[in-house]
Amino acid sequence: MTTGTSDFADLVDRYATPVPRYTSYPTAPHFHAGVTSDTYGRWLRDIPERATISLYLHIPYCDRLCWFCGCHTKHTLRYEPIASYVEALRAEIDWVAAQLAGRGRVTAIHLGGGSPTMLTPADLLALKAHLSAVFTIERDAQISIEIDPNDLDDGRYDAMAAFGLTRASIGVQDFEPKVQRAINRLQSFEQTAHVIEAVRARGVRSANIDALYGLPYQTLASIEATMRTILSLAPDRIALFGYAHVPWMKKHQTMIEEEALPNIHARFAQAQLAGELLTAAGLVPVGFDHFARPTDSLAIAAANGNLRRNFQGYTEDAADVLIGLGASAIGSLPQGYVQNITATGDYQKATHQGGAATARGFALSQADRLHRAAIESLLCRFEIKRSELTAAYGHAGDALFRTAQTIANSDQDGLVSADVTRFSVTERGRPFVRSIAARFDNYLEAGAARHSVAV
Template structure:
């Protein structure tokens, strides 16, 4: 019998890695507007960089990232030249006194890059941006790409965090998602990066995959725990074939049902907590000594397009096709189409094509949504201190929702809106209550659990 809360609160809602969310971006934010925002970054501000490599040498059918499949390196080499030109254009507009405190290479598969190209890309970044001495450099890694020269190149660029997608180690599940990756191979990657001084390893696990069961997931979690990663992300598979056509290769009839997904999530979470990991937000777990766990305990956890982070930078600059940036004034996205992105970058200009300038109401609602997603509570006195009288309207919304809800998912305690333990799995749905854009019909989303 299905949990009645599941059917009620697991509808399709955003993941809230931004607010307003990407479907509401528009063309009013263009290269000219973006240039103004970049020039406004002061020497006192910190910068985080995201570099997107939109290529993979195999296309995983579960993936919802912006990427394309290629078995040839020539398109990648051409893309990198355009990416370097965009880096130069952006860097010319940003104060050299602003310190880069975090760099994240994502994709696609950044580890597809040849060793000299990876080092060359970091050289291009350092030539136009000022890096802090303690900069965090993280790289998303596909174990099937890696060899000794690439490990050495990752060490040469100063990688401090390795992020490995695992999904599930069961052969039937891997075949169904076109992601063949043995535990032994994964372990060899973890051992290799740690041998080169990497202090933090992150592993991603998915639940809700085709043919996945509680039994297969249990074995995968046990294997992951044997690697002792510093962080573990436990994501629900987002089946969005209307947006990612390759997901049509996954037969819907072999996907776990909603109750089974929920059971898988709870099982994996319980195993991770029992093993000593602290829950962070809705889907992350970290060792108590990890920076993310410390940030969560101290109330400094944040959420951006990479998910949960302890990165406190005032500006996130996205580089590469489809990359999204977050600056104090709003959000900006680069041209998604690789060919057109390269044409724009090669002309010596920026590549921004859309975004959104955040209003005062957006900032207030963004704060509330981030507090729900990161801390499962909203302190009304903090809202008033930051937003003044404008906070009262949303305080009334929160109080009204808590009073009207009869399912025990949230309540008001004193001057705080609190999501209960019962409600935590439905945090995205609760956050959506405060989303003033959601009802306008733009965008389709994955289920909330």
């Protein structure tokens, strides 16, 4: 199979620059301490009675530290720190529920980490009971949990089923043993297959797999082998992420041999080959790094123009409010963003003192919302419609669309096009959509943050 990447070599050199992944706009490096727990409390108290709410619960612990990981997490082999953390999490849940005072309906719950599957069955079920006691959770709420196959036993599988699990997200990264050793993530095919069999046997409708390209010692041959092995498991979705090597932010990534990392051209070739293999197997591309079966709700949302993007990446979750619970968790409200204290000890101290643990955030202006809408539309649909911008933002929306037309008129590489109604990313431009979206980021040049490369 050929990827035809030689045609893209010059484009990769020009457009594979470090830019954000745009899971929010403005992005997290622009959050500031001017948004406090008092601010967050006011924002929660202003949530409408019938608002839909999505809950994200962050469990920042792992029993092994994967060197590729970019999450806020810490290593522990003892359960006592986790049990103590869960108590603090309950205190924050109570504080948020008190601000809402019964308003809102929970339509989605996501447990991420770290490794949420480190929770004991008793703690997992007690956590669901606590959430049910203080929030109104819809009967058909979507419930997803990030799973480390090394953590699981029958008791945990049963507890996840009793929690109401509807979607299991299983980290694989790569099946090549040499790559696994290089990133400290040893995980066999048999372990992974057993997880999928076990959750499906308990009625889980969607089993999803996370894979990475751009890892140390990966080659086109190993990428192809891993993709074919993943496909043999018949997952409903595959998230195909480019490894973000940011050792200045994540010190454990210094354990990865930089000379073993593929360069940007090799990364691009790996991504293209993986995408070709997945689409040839019948999966539908969703955004720039997800693939799903045509019958999966994510693929349906993309086909219907309802795809969204938030801190979990691409989603069909259309909730009005995303509430982040736990250390480092980020929430998205109509008024803006809030992020909790990152250090678990400081987070626990804050929640036990008053319930809230807000460290920083960002209050959105109307201009921010306009640019956010344009960037999200590019990343989810590869287009910006003039009618949508003007309907929501009036003259400011029309002015932004005219800027988009100027960008298209100056494009010499065939990445974008525009007419009087639509600004579109071409097929040639789709691998570089993050760099194209960055043209609409008013904060990028003013920031001092360092980002991962855009391929």
